[in-house]
Amino acid sequence: MKPIIITLFTLTILFNFTLSKQSPTIYQLLKQNGLPMGLLPKGVTNTTYDESGRFEVHLDQACNSKFENELHYDVSVSGTLTYGKINSVSGISAQDLFMWFSVKEIRVDVPSSGLIYFDVGVVHKQFSLASFDTPRECLASDMVNDKILSRKLGRHEEHLMAVL
Numbered sequence: 001m002k003p004i005i006i007t008l009f010t011l012t013i014l015f016n017f018t019l020s021k022q023s024p025t026i027y028q029l030l031k032q033n034g035l036p037m038g039l040l041p042k043g044v045t046n047t048t049y050d051e052s053g054r055f056e057v058h059l060d061q062a063c064n065s066k067f068e069n070e071l072h073y074d075v076s077v078s079g080t081l082t083y084g085k086i087n088s089v090s091g092i093s094a095q096d097l098f099m100w101f102s103v104k105e106i107r108v109d110v111p112s113s114g115l116i117y118f119d120v121g122v123v124h125k126q127f128s129l130a131s132f133d134t135p136r137e138c139l140a141s142d143m144v145n146d147k148i149l150s151r152k153l154g155r156h157e158e159h160l161m162a163v164l
Helices: 002-020 026-032
Strands: 044-049 054-059 063-066 070-082 085-096 099-102 105-107 115-119 124-128 147-153 156-162
Touching: 026 044, 026 054
Parallel strands: none
Antiparallel strands: 044 054, 054 070, 063 070, 070 085, 085 099, 085 105, 099 156, 105 115, 115 124, 147 156
16 A cells, blocks of 8 residues: 555656646746736747747737737747847737838837837837736738838848738
8 A cells, every 4th residue: 555655646746846847838938038928919829949048939820919009920920038128020010100010129128117119120119018918819810911012221121011
């Protein structure tokens, strides 16, 4: 009888240890790095993350979410996560005046300022940090009907997506 109890006890400890070693969610990673969890919408299905901070998340479908402005999320969103910042962002676009701008970087300089900045190549847009406190629902988006315009700006290439 004692060997069974010891075996069950050992298995319970191993099971709990395994659960505690599970990888954090992307929302937890954002929070641990001083960024709001709502930068990504609800519905992330798969996350990869490495020690350099490089991450990639997948959504079931491309979608749009409304904040102060509208954000578009591709099926795949990636970037490099450091404290207070996401560099090399891919898969997020911000709408302003009926035009879509690819987001290059997201950062929180001073958390007490209540502001978060989105670098869209030409300018930095600022939003209320509180708008991104929790992940939002995201409505399916059909980007097939959108027209992508491309133009050269000096040494940088900007992609502008104008909704038809």
